[in-house]
Amino acid sequence: xxxxxxxxxxxxxxxxxxxxxxxxxxxxxxxxxxxxxxxxxxxxxxxxxxxxxxxxxxxxxxxxxxxxxxxxxxxxxxxxxxxxxxxxxxxxxxxxxxxxxxxxxxxxxxxxxxxxxxxxxxxxxxxxxxxxxxxxxxxxxxxxxxxxxxxxxxxxxxxxxxxxxxxxxxxxxxxxxxxxxxxxxxxxxxxxxxxxxxxxxxxxxxxxxxxxxxxxxxxxxxxxxxxxxxxxxxxxxxxxxxxxxxxxxxxxxxxxxxxxxxxxxxxxxxxxxxxxxxxxxxxxxxxxxxxxxxxxxxxxxxxxxxxxxxxxxxxxxxxxxxxxxxxxxxxxxxxxxxxxxxxxxx
Numbered sequence: 001x002x003x004x005x006x007x008x009x010x011x012x013x014x015x016x017x018x019x020x021x022x023x024x025x026x027x028x029x030x031x032x033x034x035x036x037x038x039x040x041x042x043x044x045x046x047x048x049x050x051x052x053x054x055x056x057x058x059x060x061x062x063x064x065x066x067x068x069x070x071x072x073x074x075x076x077x078x079x080x081x082x083x084x085x086x087x088x089x090x091x092x093x094x095x096x097x098x099x100x101x102x103x104x105x106x107x108x109x110x111x112x113x114x115x116x117x118x119x120x121x122x123x124x125x126x127x128x129x130x131x132x133x134x135x136x137x138x139x140x141x142x143x144x145x146x147x148x149x150x151x152x153x154x155x156x157x158x159x160x161x162x163x164x165x166x167x168x169x170x171x172x173x174x175x176x177x178x179x180x181x182x183x184x185x186x187x188x189x190x191x192x193x194x195x196x197x198x199x200x201x202x203x204x205x206x207x208x209x210x211x212x213x214x215x216x217x218x219x220x221x222x223x224x225x226x227x228x229x230x231x232x233x234x235x236x237x238x239x240x241x242x243x244x245x246x247x248x249x250x251x252x253x254x255x256x257x258x259x260x261x262x263x264x265x266x267x268x269x270x271x272x273x274x275x276x277x278x279x280x281x282x283x284x285x286x287x288x289x290x291x292x293x294x295x296x297x298x299x300x301x302x303x304x305x306x307x308x309x310x311x312x313x314x315x316x317x318x319x320x321x322x323x324x325x326x327x328x329x330x331x332x333x334x335x336x337x338x339x340x341x342x343x344x345x346x
Contacts, residue, residue, distance in 0.1 A: 027059040030250050032233075033076060034062055035069035035086035039272075039288050040112045040199045041231055043296055044085060046289075047257035049271040055256075056249040070094075073101065076236050082246060084234045087153075088310055089319060091234050095334060096323035103335040105233035105251050105300035110219035110226050111313075112199040112292055113157050116212040117143070121194045129213055136215050137165025146178040146193035154197045156317045157218065161197075164222070188212050200288035205281070219295065228309035229302050229335070230295070244339070251300055251343035258296040265290045300340045304328045307335055 030053070032044065039045060044062060047053055053060045063081075065071040069090035076084040077099060084091075084101075091101050117139065122128065127139040140162050147154040159169035167173070176193060178184045181202050187193045189211040196202070197218075206212030219225045233254075235247055260268045269286040277285060308327035325334060332338065 027054070028057055028246065029059050029061055030083065030246055031061045031063075031081040032083045032085055032250075033072035033081040034064040035072045035084065035090065037064040038199060039201065039285070040108050040292065041085055042261060042289065042292050043107050043254040043258045043300070045272050045276065046261050046268050047253045049275045050257050050260055050268065052253040052256040052260075053250075056253045058246075058249055058253060060250075060253075073099070073234065076101070076234060079236075082235070082243065083250065086232065086234060088229055088232050089314060089321075091232065092314075092321045092325065092334075096321045100237040101234050102237050102239070102333070103229065103232045103302065104235045104247055104339050105254060106229035106231075106298070106302050106306070107233055107254070107300070108231040108292065108295045109229060109298055109302075109306065110292075110295040111157075111222075111228070111230050112295065113154070113197045113218045114200065114203040114214050114291075115140075115158075115161065115195060115197050115216040115218070116188070116203045116206050117195040117215045118188055118191060118193075118212055119210070120191060122213060122215075127215075129215055133216070133221055134165050137161060137167070139215065140165065140195065141167050141172045142174075143194040144174045144176055144192075146184045146187045146196045147175055148177070148179060148181070148184070150175060150177045156319075158195075158197050160313075160317045161216065161218070185209075185211070200291045201281075201284040204284050204287040204291075208281075208284070217291070224309050224313055227306045228313060229306060230310075233300075247339045248342045248346070251339045252346050255299040255340075255343055258299055261289060261293045262297050265293050299344060301337055302335050302340075303337075304331065307331075 048060055065075060069086040072084040072086050073090060073094050075081045085107060095101055121139060125139040127136055145158045155175045159173060162173050163169040178187045181198055184196045185206060188196060188206060203214040207214060266286055269289040273280055273282050273285040304327045311325055311327055
C-alpha cells in the first residue's frame with residue numbers, strides 16, 4: 001500500500017533550508033504557516049515547485065506547524081508569519097472571539113473529500129459508482145467509516161452525507177478512529193472498515209490497489225460544496241501598505257501557479273512530485289492534481305455566494321462559531337478580493 005508520506009518533513013526541511021545564511025538574500029521573504037501538510041493546498045505546492053514566487057521578488061518559507069490550524073493562526077497573531085493557510089472554520093472561530101483576521105485568498109474553492117468504499121460493500125449492496133447520487137449514498141447504511149479522529153472533519157462530513165441521502169446521520173453510520181491515511185488504507189484493505197472520506201490522492205491509491213472505489217466526490221456531486229472557500233489564506237489586520245504589497249505579490253505567484261495547474265496539470269504534478277514527494281507514485285500525484293484543479297481555477301477569488309455556501313455548510317453540519325456571520329455584510333472585513341484583484345491587474 002503506497003501513499004504520500006513525509007509531507008511535514010519535506011515542508012520543514014524546505015523552510016529550514018530557506019532560513020540558512022545566504023539563502024536568496026536578494027528576495028523578500030514571505031512566511032506562510034500551514035495548518036496541515038496536505039496536497040489540497042495545491043496553489044502553495046505548485047507555486048513552490050514552479051518557483052512562481054521568484055518573479056514576484058519573493059522567497060516563500062512554508063512551515064507545517066504542530067497543532068494544526070489553531071497553531072498557524074496563533075503564529076500569525078504573534079507576527080511570526082505573514083500569512084496562515086488554514087481551513088475557514090478555525091479562522092471564523094478566532095474572529096468570533098475578537099481576533100483581527102481576514103481571508104485574503106481562497107486556496108481551494110471546493111470541498112475535496114471523497115467517499116471511498118470497499119468492493120465488498122458494493123457487492124453486498126448492489127450499488128455501483130454510476131448509480132444516481134441518492135442510491136450511492138444509500139450504500140452507507142450500517143457502514144463502519146474509518147477516520148483519523150472522532151468528531152473531526154471526516155466524521156462530520158460523513159454524517160452530513162448520509163443525511164443528504166435520507167438516512168439517519170446518528171444511527172445509520174458508525175465511525176472508528178483509525179489514524180493516519182496510511183492506517184486507514186490498510187484498514188480498508190483488511191476489511192476492518194467499510195469506507196473512508198479523505199482528499200486525493202487517497203481514492204486513486206485505493207482504486208489502483210483494488211481495495212476501494214471512489215463512490216462520491218463531495219465537491220463534484222454537491223453544488224453547495226463545489227463553490228466555497230474550503231482552504232484559505234489569512235492575514236492579520238490592520239494590513240499595512242507594505243504587507244498589502246507582499247500579499248498582492250504572493251497572490252500573483254499563487255495565481256500563476258494555479259493557471260499552470262489548470263492548463264498543464266501533468267507537467268505541474270510532475271514538478272510537485274519530483275520536488276516534494278520523490279517516493280510517491282507519480283500517477284497518484286497527477287490524479288490528485290487533476291481532480292482538484294477546478295478548485296483553483298478562480299485564482300483565489302471569493303464572492304458573496306461562495307462565502308454564503310461555506311457558512312451554510314458549516315450550519316448544516318452543526319458548527320457553532322459563537323457568532324453569526326453574514327456573507328455580504330462581512331465583505332472587505334471578514335473576507336476580501338482586494339489582493340486577488342490587484343494581483344490579476346499586475
